[in-house]
Amino acid sequence: MKVMNWRIERTGYDQNQITSYGNRFLTGNGYMGIRGTLEEYTKEQLAAVNLAGVYDRVGQGWREPLNAPNPLYTCLKVDGEYYRLPDKEAKKHSFTLDFRHGICSRKTVWHTLRGDVCIESEHFADLCDPHIIRMKYAVKTKFHGDIEVLTGIDADVWDINGPHYDEISLQEEDNTLIARATTHEKGDHVYVTEQVTVDFPCEMKTKSDPLTLQHRICFVTEPEREYCIEKTAAVYTDHDGTQAEFLAGEAVRADHAGAYQTGKRRHCEAWERLWAVAEVQITGDDEAMYALNYSIYHLQCIAPRHTDSLSIAARGLSGQTYKGAVFWDTEMFMLDFFLYTQPAVAKTLLKYRIDTLPGALQKAKEYGYQGAFYAWESQEGGYDACTDYNVTDVFTGRPMRTYFKDKQVHISAAIVSGIMRYVNTTGDDSLLTEGGYEVIYECARFYYSLLTKRVDREQYEILDVIGPDEYHERVNNNGYTNRMAKYVLETAAALLAYQAIPHRDGVNRQETAGSEGGWQMWAGRFEEAAEKLYIPQPDKTGIVEQFDGYRKLEDVSIEEVRGRLLNEKEYWGGAYGVASHTQIIKQADVATWMNLFPQDFAKQIMERNWNYYEPRTEHGSSLSACMYAMLACKCDNPDKAYPFFLKSANADLSDGGKEWAGLVYIGGTHPAAAGGAYMTAIEGFAGIYMENGELKAEPHLPKNWSEMRFHIWALEELYEVCVKRPDELQTSYTVTLHKVSG
């Protein structure tokens, strides 16, 4: 097996790539994400240390996660002149991410009249201590240079809907730089501290202005000697407890020469421990292996390991786009990676949903429903950050009324599905007893309250929703939604039939359905509802209609629809979008449904629907490709799946992703695509599944893949899995599932 290249290296400097590199070279440790930017970058270049799960809102702007004051800010003066990108053109430049270890580095050489000057630096978000960022910054010149390095905290942070800090206090104390920023909405604090160590004689002063506080390190270089500055920074917030400020100071005060090397070694070891489980080895396709493990890297960067209740934002920790909110992406696209490689993180993600049940109950009530209607864009406490006006009309500049928040009711089902996949994959039912039961019952109660029946018909229907394909708003009987609702009703009925559920925390909430007389009485209702709920069926040609009337819409090619655009940024959906009254859909919808419920359909039906819907799919969401990839595997066609898999795996490696929805910037990393790539590899190509409490595999390897090797956790055992393509003498795949722990 070939040794993989675990580096992304880009040489040369292209100013147009600043934004995309910020995502591509991201480092993170689940507590924070550090955009892949250069030390001298400011908010102009979207430098950011994005914090997980800490939000603020200013005025009528969107509520969004905080970017901490940036402790990495560093720039260079040589002979009194600034040398920094993009202002000063470099002679040589390279930018590298070691994604085996989450270390981002750069090397830049500038030409000066007296000779070349070179910077080499690296930084990482410490995997061993979620609060710590470490950086090394080395200067070398070909001449006796008069050098000044300015390094410190830049509190003039990039914000989309900021500024979020009403007050910023900056101070120096025993050589420690301390920033204390107070948020607007709740007056929470963010503390950033840092210390630098140098191993050479220099003059060090402190320089400050209202928004930055810097060490000013002055020295004269010997030619060809490297002058190395090491920095330890700490980031804390009030969410880290009442001692956060003290801890932030302490974290860096013990800093000493050599701390960087020690810290880096431990950090790398921690990454190796992650890869020991998470790495996927593929023989015969280096490109796929590289992209897949790079996708896994991104999932690792944003995995919340520092808490037992937190989820992941749709754009991970790459910034404030999508409001840093948690979507169905987590449960439906990212969860399986964690289930199989770090079940504890999977539990943390789902605990977030359990803990935000009150928000979901509240939301249902506001819309006149019962039970739990989870937030479409969930922030702290399950607050729905989604607004009623989520897109801007490019023609009028007006906000457009969108229905993501009120009508994308399938979100609650995604959470039930996530909980049950956790339980079934890990064999651990603690999540159920710690609140999972109640979530499932309240979600079932929610769907029950959504059900309508035409007075002159027997069947139940779900009207006026948005399915996964967001281009078609306010549709009736979206197949995916109805089938998911049926699943939730069935699941709740089955669990109720099997066990009574005490209220979580012993709290007897008067408003819950359960309190009306206990959940037991609901088992029969849920069961009957699941039976009567209308599920669209294949027509004579085998096609299942995505929603009532879909097949009557204009049947036209994507190219034709694209050709109707009057503005490249205009929204394809909504009431009058170019796709809205055609059969062109944004993303996998029927395909997602079939992928989740393959037992409902003959393979030929699934294949026919794949062939019908895929050409009609714009793939305007990074969630789309992997669903087609997985469904193609279920149709025994891994080669048809392959390009969709690769698209998902390359989502953060390739250029050209959709960065605009109307006039709203939506760029960032794509962890759901990364998770989708992982799912396709493990569940699609390797064909891993659980059946009756047993781990099984039904592989379908793409044509160049001769072998896959990886580890997965299942039922509290770690398995080493090897899937080999049959050689000439064999007729079937060789699968070994070898327990390596347990």
Place this chain on the structure above:
Amino acid sequence: MKVMNWRIERTGYDQNQITSYGNRFLTGNGYMGIRGTLEEYTKEQLAAVNLAGVYDRVGQGWREPLNAPNPLYTCLKVDGEYYRLPDKEAKKHSFTLDFRHGICSRKTVWHTLRGDVCIESEHFADLCDPHIIRMKYAVKTKFHGDIEVLTGIDADVWDINGPHYDEISLQEEDNTLIARATTHEKGDHVYVTEQVTVDFPCEMKTKSDPLTLQHRICFVTEPEREYCIEKTAAVYTDHDGTQAEFLAGEAVRADHAGAYQTGKRRHCEAWERLWAVAEVQITGDDEAMYALNYSIYHLQCIAPRHTDSLSIAARGLSGQTYKGAVFWDTEMFMLDFFLYTQPAVAKTLLKYRIDTLPGALQKAKEYGYQGAFYAWESQEGGYDACTDYNVTDVFTGRPMRTYFKDKQVHISAAIVSGIMRYVNTTGDDSLLTEGGYEVIYECARFYYSLLTKRVDREQYEILDVIGPDEYHERVNNNGYTNRMAKYVLETAAALLAYQAIPHRDGVNRQETAGSEGGWQMWAGRFEEAAEKLYIPQPDKTGIVEQFDGYRKLEDVSIEEVRGRLLNEKEYWGGAYGVASHTQIIKQADVATWMNLFPQDFAKQIMERNWNYYEPRTEHGSSLSACMYAMLACKCDNPDKAYPFFLKSANADLSDGGKEWAGLVYIGGTHPAAAGGAYMTAIEGFAGIYMENGELKAEPHLPKNWSEMRFHIWALEELYEVCVKRPDELQTSYTVTLHKVSG
């Protein structure tokens, strides 16, 4: 009582008024409407002889009523030079409509180098023969003029979505000009013939080109002598039977000198007979009396008296706007005028609905419903001319998906209401036995099939509709719609309880609900449905919500909303219109409901809702004002009603009506406003109503009105009604209801 001025006279010539005068000076006899244009006008000035109920469609354009080849076309040459408006500026010009007799006339004087030349002309659509148009055209000069009058048929007609004639044959035969035009869609024919008589020596030739056929009448004038040309024209179509072409020729062939005078006298006598019943005399308010009788004039011009089954288009016979289609306007706004003054016409209007039941059954089926879903824009056979894209987006030029056709379900209830008002007002139940019962039951069956029930609630709801206020699309539980549906269900249940219904014409239609086992079994279902159907109730403050969630919409002034317009022609409704997500409504909605069901509400509640909704009403429809006027009367506040009454009565007299919806021209006459003015006068101010088969009055006269006098038919008796304001000695109105026939 003061003698009313029955004339509209405009002196001077204003080119900007060409379009509006076309409507204001309209003449008609129910078979056709002649726009109020000058003889020399062509399609450029929107000259048109608009035919009732005869449609054609070309390509993808809207299907619309035909304009016949124009037999009035006439122009003048003096000394070889054309004298015609608007090209040649006139010295004097006046344009007059005698709306007592439906005669339009003009007098124009031009200055020439040799002295003045004067034209005086008049024309009318003959009330005694629906096919006949008569015209007189007199020339007088101050000098020996070398005159040429060109008069004939202009087949180059104004069309909005034409041309509708694939073939036009023009020929002269025995001095008769004959045009035979063949329509595009069905190859139907329109025949226009004409003959002229002159009482002076002249040279008469025929001049023709592909689209016009003219007499060329040349003569030399004696100064100050009047040279008079009289014309009789006839218009027939294949809808008038197989002998239409022959009859069109015969109708004018018998023409002779003096025919004009005889015809005019008979025509005027026929108008006098109409006014003998229809005139409304008001003492104390000449302006109101004038506007009201002018409104009545317009209703008379478009009343179908030549057939027993035809309805009236929303813009009457003023052209092709609104596709010449029949809306709820007829039953809800115009019908009462005919009920009270010409019950036979009322029956004709409703027979049209009975005869178009098959179209309504078909439409319901297409949308997955049962029963009769009448066309929102009804043409021949109940064909729904309404398209799914009824408005054009001013910003993109794209058609906007609108839901008038599929969601404005209250149309069927309007028809039931119309039938029942006919039965209750006339006492004649022939309409029921001639198909009315079946219409009512099928409409009830339609509403029954619309009903939904949330599985966890008992009440029935009607979801996803548009109410009278079209600015808010796809709303749930529109109060007006639900209450009307309840009314239909109750009416059907009561009729069924009282009498079994044989199928109309003895036809046993397999597809009707009635055939499933007879209508009798439906009585109980309709009754139960009416009971369970949710009707919004006043909240604590007395306000009834127009639809679910209306009160949560932005509460903002009309001025503020208008200020948000980026383009004066942009549509206020739809998904993103300036009104759509505010409480600003297009037209009376809750007010219409309360006006129809005052027994449901305390007067204080009605008043409170009037006060709440009226300031939030843009009155973007000419149907709006009269509903507020009538409701104010029901709240005992005629003075509050008065300006709304006047607005309705003046709809076709005043400038500034809404002539655009998006980029679509919607100008024309406003017969629903005219009918609304009549209703307000008779049912609001005079307070006429039927109770237990008895005619009653509860007057509320506006402050300047001391007396109203009018006639109405009720229960097959003609009454002379006189309502007098109490004088100082009295405390209540004096009402006399004097039978003058029966």
